[in-house]
Amino acid sequence: MSIITVKNLRKSFGKVEVLKDINAAVKEKEVVCVIGPSGSGKSTFLRCLNRLEEISGGEVVINGHDITDSKININKVRQEVGMVFQQFNLFPHKSVLENITMGPIKILGTEKAEAEKLAIELLGKVGLREKASSYPGELSGGQKQRVAIARALAMNPKIMLFDEPTSALDPEMVGDVLEVMKQLAKEGMTMVVVTHEMGFAREVGDRVIFMDGGYIVEENIPNELFSNPQHERTKAFLSKVL
Amino acid sequence: MDIISAALPILLKGLQVTLYIFVIAIILGFLIGLVVALLRLAPIKILNWIAKIYVDAIRGTPFIVQLFFIYFGVNSLHIVSLNSTTAGIITVAINAGAYFAEIIRAGIQSIDKGQTEAARSIGFTASQTMRYVVLPQAFRRMLPTITNQSIISLKDTSLLSVIGIADLTQQGQIQASATFEAFKIWLAVGVIYFIIIYLLTILANFIERRIQLR
Ligand SMILES: Nc1ncnc2c1ncn2[C@@H]1O[C@H](COP(=O)(O)OP(=O)(O)OP(=O)(O)O)[C@@H](O)[C@H]1O
Ligand SMILES: [Mg+2]
Numbered sequence: 001m002s003i004i005t006v007k008n009l010r011k012s013f014g015k016v017e018v019l020k021d022i023n024a025a026v027k028e029k030e031v032v033c034v035i036g037p038s039g040s041g042k043s044t045f046l047r048c049l050n051r052l053e054e055i056s057g058g059e060v061v062i063n064g065h066d067i068t069d070s071k072i073n074i075n076k077v078r079q080e081v082g083m084v085f086q087q088f089n090l091f092p093h094k095s096v097l098e099n100i101t102m103g104p105i106k107i108l109g110t111e112k113a114e115a116e117k118l119a120i121e122l123l124g125k126v127g128l129r130e131k132a133s134s135y136p137g138e139l140s141g142g143q144k145q146r147v148a149i150a151r152a153l154a155m156n157p158k159i160m161l162f163d164e165p166t167s168a169l170d171p172e173m174v175g176d177v178l179e180v181m182k183q184l185a186k187e188g189m190t191m192v193v194v195t196h197e198m199g200f201a202r203e204v205g206d207r208v209i210f211m212d213g214g215y216i217v218e219e220n221i222p223n224e225l226f227s228n229p230q231h232e233r234t235k236a237f238l239s240k241v242l
Numbered sequence: 243m244d245i246i247s248a249a250l251p252i253l254l255k256g257l258q259v260t261l262y263i264f265v266i267a268i269i270l271g272f273l274i275g276l277v278v279a280l281l282r283l284a285p286i287k288i289l290n291w292i293a294k295i296y297v298d299a300i301r302g303t304p305f306i307v308q309l310f311f312i313y314f315g316v317n318s319l320h321i322v323s324l325n326s327t328t329a330g331i332i333t334v335a336i337n338a339g340a341y342f343a344e345i346i347r348a349g350i351q352s353i354d355k356g357q358t359e360a361a362r363s364i365g366f367t368a369s370q371t372m373r374y375v376v377l378p379q380a381f382r383r384m385l386p387t388i389t390n391q392s393i394i395s396l397k398d399t400s401l402l403s404v405i406g407i408a409d410l411t412q413q414g415q416i417q418a419s420a421t422f423e424a425f426k427i428w429l430a431v432g433v434i435y436f437i438i439i440y441l442l443t444i445l446a447n448f449i450e451r452r453i454q455l456r
Contacts, residue, residue, distance in 0.1 A: 052359055079365035089360035093378050103364040106374060148360075155364060 003028045003063050003159060003190050004049065010057035011044055018044050020214040022058070026159075029188045033201035033222070036211035037237055042194040045211065046161050049192065050074075050081045063158050079107060082152030086164040088144040090136035090151070096123070097132040100151045108155070115154070122150040126180050142173025146180055153184075160184065162193040198241060202226055210234045246430050249417040253427075256413030257434055263327065263409065264396050267334035271395065272388075274335060275342025280372070282347050293343065300340030305398050309333045313405045330402040338395040345387045349380035382453055389446035393439050400435070410434060 004026035011019035018041050026032050034042050047053040048060060051067050051074050060067050065077045091099050100119035104110035110118075123129045126146035136144055145165055152160060162181065166174040178200050185191055185204050195201060201208050202222045209219040210229075218225065218234045226242065229235045281293035300308065313329035316322065324332070353376050361371040381388075403412035414431035418424040 050363055052363060075362075075365050075367050078363055081363070083360075083363035085356060085360060087356050089354075089356040091357065091360070091375055091379075093382065102374065103366070106370060107365050152364070 001028070002026060002061075004192070005061040006049075006058070007060075008058035009045070009048060009055065009060060011041075011048055011053060012056045017056075018214050019048070019056075022214075022216055024209065024216060024219075026190060026192060028158075028190055030206045031185045031189075031191045031193065031204055032207045032209060033205040034192065034194045034209045034211060035196070035198070035201060035237070035241075036217075040211045041214045042211050043163050046083075046163050046192060046194050049159075049161055050078050050083060052083075075107075079103075079155050080158045082149075082155060082157035082160040084145070084148050084152055084160065084162045084165045086167050088136075088141070088148045088168070090144055090148055092136050094135075095132070096128070096134050096136065096139070096147050099136065099147060100154045103151070103155050119150070119154060122153050123147075125153075125183070126150050127176070140173060141169045142176045145169065145173075145177045149177075149180055149184075159190045159192070162191065162195070164194050164196065166195070166197060196241065198226070210237065212237065245421055245423045245426055249421065249427055249430065252417060253410060253413050253430060253434060256408060256410035257438070259327075259407065260396075260399050260409040260411075261438070263331050263334065263402065263407070264399050267331045267399075268338060268392055268395055270331070270335035271338030272342055274339030275346050278339060278343035279346035279350060282343060283350060297340045297343050300337055301344075305333070305337055306401055306404070308337055309401060309405060312336075326402075326405045326407050329405065330399070330407050334395055334399060334402075337398065338391060341391045341394075342388070345384050345391060346380070349384035349387075350376055352383055353379050382450075385446060385450050385453075389443065392446075393442060396439060396442070397435070 002025040004024070006022055006024040009019055009022040010017065022045060034045065036042050044053055048055050049062065051060075055068050058068070062077055063080055065072055067074060067077055091102070094102065097116060097119050100122060101112070101115040104115040104118065105112055120129060120132060123132055126149055128143055128146055128150070131139065131143060131147070136147070139147065149165075165181070166177050169177065174197070178197065181191070181193070181200070182204050193200070193205070205222045207219060208222045208225045210217050210225065210231075212233045218229065218231050225234070226238065229238055278293045278296060281289045282297070284290065309330070312333045313324065313326065317324055317329070357375050357379065358371055361375040362368070366374065399409060400411040402409055403415065406412070410431060414427055418427040421427060
């Protein structure tokens with residue numbers, strides 16, 4: 001059983017079709033990495049999975065919910081799907097602790113004390129327990145991203161989506177964030193990761209999807225895709241990034 | 243000096259009226275501004291239009307005309323009967339509301355789209371996102387402009403004297419003609435306005451510092 005099923009997904013911005021007939025499935029506990037050149041539609045694809053982008057056509061089923069159905073309560077589905085952004089998007093007017101507890105308290109109705117206990121636990125997990133009372137503006141990029149991961153995890157999601165989580169980081173910060181993601185994968189989180197980190201895709205990914213021009217050109221287990229790409233476009237891309 | 247000390251209690255009574263009208267009108271105006279800003283940004287065309295027409299109508303006409311329209315115009319229809327104080331409060335509120343609407347709209351739009359996306363991705367509804375994430379940040383940015391508009395509105399209240407409201411300006415007028423000491427009386431009135439506006443500015447700066455992002 002797939003926890004994410006995408007059938008004939010199309011997405012247009014105005015007249016420009018950015019996703020053209022995307023078909024994909026992600027199994028529970030699977031880590032799928034999405035790679036491809038800039039502008040190929042990776043972010044758009046990811047953002048269709050929690051309907052941050054309105055879907056133009058096709059079907060997207062997330063943990064049993066058909067999110068293309070206009071009657072569905074998308075806010076409920078989003079609680080099950082965490083998302084981590086390239087630009088972190090922490091709430092600058094809230095402390096680190098509040099960033100993490102806000103969702104559970106306001107959405108799930110968790111008691112404040114309990115939400116804070118969970119937040120501290122999650123901060124420990126991402127190695128930032130001592131930053132609970134700091135504000136986002138006082139953190140480095142790598143720390144911000146780890147807080148963003150903790151914030152997403154606080155909703156106890158079934159799926160985590162990552163959109164180039166390390167692309168905005170100084171090189172020395174990348175490792176810490178990838179380490180947290182690896183740990184998460186190890187614990188059995190279902191993850192879809194758009195990334196330029198080929199090392200991470202190879203090491204942690206169960207499967208790699210290569211996108212180009214709004215299509216999924218090729219997908220395979222990492223070793224196969226990296227060492228034995230089938231399509232010219234995949235070869236061309238890999239020769240540039242590897 | 244005797245003139246001033248004799249007139250001062252009366253001027254301060256006028257000041258009370260000015261402040262009473264100002265405080266109520268500015269709170270109402272702010273609420274109007276918030277609602278209109280949200281209508282302006284709502285994903286429904288007709289609401290955007292209504293909000294835009296309101297804002298443009300207020301910005302495109304003089305305050306005094308708005309005042310006469312509400313006090314004389316609306317009253318002449320004999321549907322409602324507004325006393326001068328009510329008409330004054332309504333006019334200042336409606337006037338400030340249009341400017342606040344533009345300030346709040348700009349403030350909301352200045353907040354990075356990523357903030358909204360992050361909140362929505364967690365599962366916040368559109369209105370929760372507005373309330374917990376966008377507006378608190380927007381207000382911090384808007385505070386200086388909100389203060390500015392509030393000061394303008396406070397000064398606008400002095401025009402209410404023309405419909406017979408016994409505000410600070412009106413009391414000044416009465417005292418000036420009663421005492422034949424126009425210079426001293428108007429100087430005193432000016433100083434009182436100045437002090438109030440100065441205190442308002444200090445209050446705004448204090449709030450601004452309190453809520454400043456770290
Ligand atoms: N909101 C939008 N409005 C119009 N066009 C958009 C919008 N968002 C994305 N696009 C276009 O859709 C295409 C795919 O964009 P997308 O961001 O999904 O690419 P990507 O693969 O994530 O690229 P990158 O590696 O640079 O992040 C691009 O051509 C982009 O210009
Ligand atoms: Mg992208």
